[in-house]
Amino acid sequence: MDHRSHDLYVARAMWSIGRGDAKFWISVAVLSSLVAAGFYAYVYQVQRGLWVTGLNQKVSWGFYIINCVFFIGISYGGAMTSAILRLTNAKWRAPLTRIAEATAVAALLVGAIYPIIDLGRPDRFLYVVQYAQVGSPVVWDLVAISTYMLASLVFLYLPLIPDLATTRDSMRPSLLRRIYGVLALGWIGTVGQERTLQRGIAIMAVLIIPLAISVHSVLAWLFAVTARGGWHSTIFAPLFVLAAMLSGVAAVIIVVAVFRKVYSLQQFITAKHFRYLSYLLIALGMGYVYFMVSEYLTEGYLLDASTTPVLEAIFIGTYAPAFWSFSVLGLLLPLVLAALPGRFLIGRACIASGLVIAGMWLKRFLIVVPGMAEPVMPWDWGRYAPTWVEVTITIGTAAAIPLILILFFRFFPVMSVHEMEEVEGTPEPRGVVLVPSYGSGGDE
Amino acid sequence: MRRILIAFGAIGLATVFLLGPGRSLLPGSLRLQAPAGALVAPAPDAVATTHDGHAASSASATRPAIVPPPDGARVDVSTRRATPAEQGYVVETKVVSRDGKPVNDAVVRFYEQVDFFGPREELIGSARTDGQGAAAITYLPSSTGPHDIVVRFAGQESLVPSVGTASFEASVAAPPYHTDQPALLAFTRLVPYAAGAIVLAVWGLIAFALFGTARGIAVSADQTYAKEDTA
Numbered sequence: 001m002d003h004r005s006h007d008l009y010v011a012r013a014m015w016s017i018g019r020g021d022a023k024f025w026i027s028v029a030v031l032s033s034l035v036a037a038g039f040y041a042y043v044y045q046v047q048r049g050l051w052v053t054g055l056n057q058k059v060s061w062g063f064y065i066i067n068c069v070f071f072i073g074i075s076y077g078g079a080m081t082s083a084i085l086r087l088t089n090a091k092w093r094a095p096l097t098r099i100a101e102a103t104a105v106a107a108l109l110v111g112a113i114y115p116i117i118d119l120g121r122p123d124r125f126l127y128v129v130q131y132a133q134v135g136s137p138v139v140w141d142l143v144a145i146s147t148y149m150l151a152s153l154v155f156l157y158l159p160l161i162p163d164l165a166t167t168r169d170s171m172r173p174s175l176l177r178r179i180y181g182v183l184a185l186g187w188i189g190t191v192g193q194e195r196t197l198q199r200g201i202a203i204m205a206v207l208i209i210p211l212a213i214s215v216h217s218v219l220a221w222l223f224a225v226t227a228r229g230g231w232h233s234t235i236f237a238p239l240f241v242l243a244a245m246l247s248g249v250a251a252v253i254i255v256v257a258v259f260r261k262v263y264s265l266q267q268f269i270t271a272k273h274f275r276y277l278s279y280l281l282i283a284l285g286m287g288y289v290y291f292m293v294s295e296y297l298t299e300g301y302l303l304d305a306s307t308t309p310v311l312e313a314i315f316i317g318t319y320a321p322a323f324w325s326f327s328v329l330g331l332l333l334p335l336v337l338a339a340l341p342g343r344f345l346i347g348r349a350c351i352a353s354g355l356v357i358a359g360m361w362l363k364r365f366l367i368v369v370p371g372m373a374e375p376v377m378p379w380d381w382g383r384y385a386p387t388w389v390e391v392t393i394t395i396g397t398a399a400a401i402p403l404i405l406i407l408f409f410r411f412f413p414v415m416s417v418h419e420m421e422e423v424e425g426t427p428e429p430r431g432v433v434l435v436p437s438y439g440s441g442g443d444e
Numbered sequence: 445m446r447r448i449l450i451a452f453g454a455i456g457l458a459t460v461f462l463l464g465p466g467r468s469l470l471p472g473s474l475r476l477q478a479p480a481g482a483l484v485a486p487a488p489d490a491v492a493t494t495h496d497g498h499a500a501s502s503a504s505a506t507r508p509a510i511v512p513p514p515d516g517a518r519v520d521v522s523t524r525r526a527t528p529a530e531q532g533y534v535v536e537t538k539v540v541s542r543d544g545k546p547v548n549d550a551v552v553r554f555y556e557q558v559d560f561f562g563p564r565e566e567l568i569g570s571a572r573t574d575g576q577g578a579a580a581i582t583y584l585p586s587s588t589g590p591h592d593i594v595v596r597f598a599g600q601e602s603l604v605p606s607v608g609t610a611s612f613e614a615s616v617a618a619p620p621y622h623t624d625q626p627a628l629l630a631f632t633r634l635v636p637y638a639a640g641a642i643v644l645a646v647w648g649l650i651a652f653a654l655f656g657t658a659r660g661i662a663v664s665a666d667q668t669y670a671k672e673d674t675a
Contacts, residue, residue, distance in 0.1 A: 134636035134637075134640070135636060140639065143643055147643060147646055147647065147650075150647075150650055151646075151650050154650055154653060154654045157654075158653070158654070158657060161657075161661065185658050185661045185662055185665075186661060186662050186665035186666075187661055187665070188665055188668060190664050190665070190667075190668050192660070192663075192664035192667070192668075193660070193661045193664040193665065195660075196656070196657055196660030196661055196664065197657055197660075197661065199656075199657070199660075200653045200654070200656060200657030200660075203649060203652065203653040204650070204653050207646065207649055207650065207653070211646065
């Protein structure tokens with residue numbers, strides 16, 4: 001690798017730092033408006049109480065819990081993608097890991113606030129700590145999510161240290177440069193520093209996988225330990241974990257595609273990356289189909305009294321359109337789209353990912369709402385229809401994820417320069433045409 | 445940077461403007477309120493009486509404020525030990541009209557005043573009055589000590605609903621309810637502690653990864669600078 005390559009990496013990875021063109025400001029303005037609208041809806045809800053939502057006595061979990069599971073799931077996919085690629089030392093990971101890790105943190109920040117939104121009385125949130133019961137899944141949910149959030153932030157920060165030093169060195173003396181200097185911890189790239197950093201990253205990469213699994217397992221157990229039809233299933237934890245990975249990888253594909261386009265990273269993030277991510281998507285999707293069939297087959301064969309009405313409602317009843325839309329458009333079609341050979345690989349990967357994300361949200365709806373709506377006493381089925389408050393909060397929080405990412409990458413490199421250089425290895429002799437090993441494979 | 449700060453400032457100002465100055469996020473109307481009719485709030489220093497001013501069997505310090513209806517019945521309440529004693533107490537009531545005629549075939553409900561997220565009335569039984577206007581239930585309290593009983597007559601024909609109260613000191617109570625200990629309980633009790641130990645270990649590892657790395661990088665930088673200075 002020569003200085004030309006280094007300068008090229010730095011130029012592209014740090015292109016956005018301190019830069020604010022018209023597209024940036026328009027994006028920030030639009031996304032901020034959506035976030036502000038969501039915040040207004042939330043304040044409206046806090047002032048008036050949960051009756052302004054579609055939640056009711058029978059269906060007391062709705063959009064908020066669905067979104068909590070959904071966004072934390074997306075976060076899980078980002079962290080897992082990065083951790084697995086690091087541990088397997090996949091060279092093609094270099095331009096992707098930063099985006100995947102930042103997506104994980106942004107989605108987690110959004111997903112983690114939903115239990116508080118669902119409370120109605122946010123001032124009672126501290127009761128979870130104040131009156132903690134060690135046997136309560138809610139307490140362990142708080143522990144798991146907060147630990148995972150801490151780990152995700154550390155996992156994002158550690159690989160950022162060398163790039164913070166590069167950013168520091170590329171700036172004129174200023175307050176910002178001083179801040180980068182503090183965050184870079186005096187990084188100058190010695191062998192000792194390199195060794196220490198690699199050890200820290202390896203610990204976090206190993207740790208983040210069981211942590212992410214634990215978060216989604218505890219979320220699944222919140223449902224599974226409840227004696228309700230459609231929830232009381234031993235397969236729920238692995239099913240939730242797989243669903244999270246599937247939707248998370250799909251989200252990473254879309255985020256990577258957007259930043260690739262907007263930040264002109266086509267030279268670094270090529271069709272090869274999308275092909276590999278599509279393979280991951282297909283493998284996870286097939287795994288999810290297997291788990292889902294396994295769940296419905298055993299429950300459908302047994303036809304337990306509490307489960308049968310839920311299965312009927314999902315397969316042929318009120319929720320059948322949502323279920324079959326999810327199964328065909330949100331699961332099978334994306335897998336076919338991603339698996340097909342031929343042109344428009346990136347476009348197909350993005351469409352498949354979009355369908356998977358929409359489908360997985362619908363699947364969470366099918367888990368939460370029918371399970372709540374089924375009466376446990378001889379009453380009528382509960383009904384749930386979200387109001388504008390829930391829809392606005394959902395849109396506002398969804399807009400917060402790209403907003404966080406855009407703002408984050410305005411201050412930090414969008415790709416890991418250090419990792420890209422690491423993958424490239426030792427300096428090449430002059431005159432050799434550089435073809436980055438992480439970037440080979442052509443483009444579309 | 446400045447423009448970002450301005451953008452956030454504008455969003456903040458817009459939010460304050462939309463919500464209006466001085467508005468509380470949690471107005472008093474959101475505070476816990478009992479549904480209408482579920483609870484008669486206790487009046488301080490209320491005296492235990494029937495609605496028409498007759499003294500009840502004993503007094504109580506906290507008692508619902510009873511407003512005598514203009515044309516209600518009189519509801520007298522009394523308690524006595526049941527036979528056998530283990531059965532608790534017999535709570536008796538007699539409902540008579542203003543002119544002293546017994547009100548028969550009327551449903552009366554017996555409540556005990558409890559403190560459950562604030563004062564509440566817990567239904568302990570109901571009975572139908574006989575030809576003498578009398579009704580009774582047997583009540584085994586859950587604890588010994590003072591108990592306040594409220595008897596509510598729902599009204600009948602020209603008689604409007606009326607209330608009577610009584611207090612008694614219970615020396616007999618239901619034995620504590622015990623369930624059989626599940627065989628796995630001893631093991632289950634350990635699970636949260638095991639999970640807690642794992643969580644602590646994870647936090648330790650995260651702290652080691654962060655602070656160990658930070659320290660290692662700083663030390664290595666210092667050593668390099670020291671070598672350069674020496675050279």
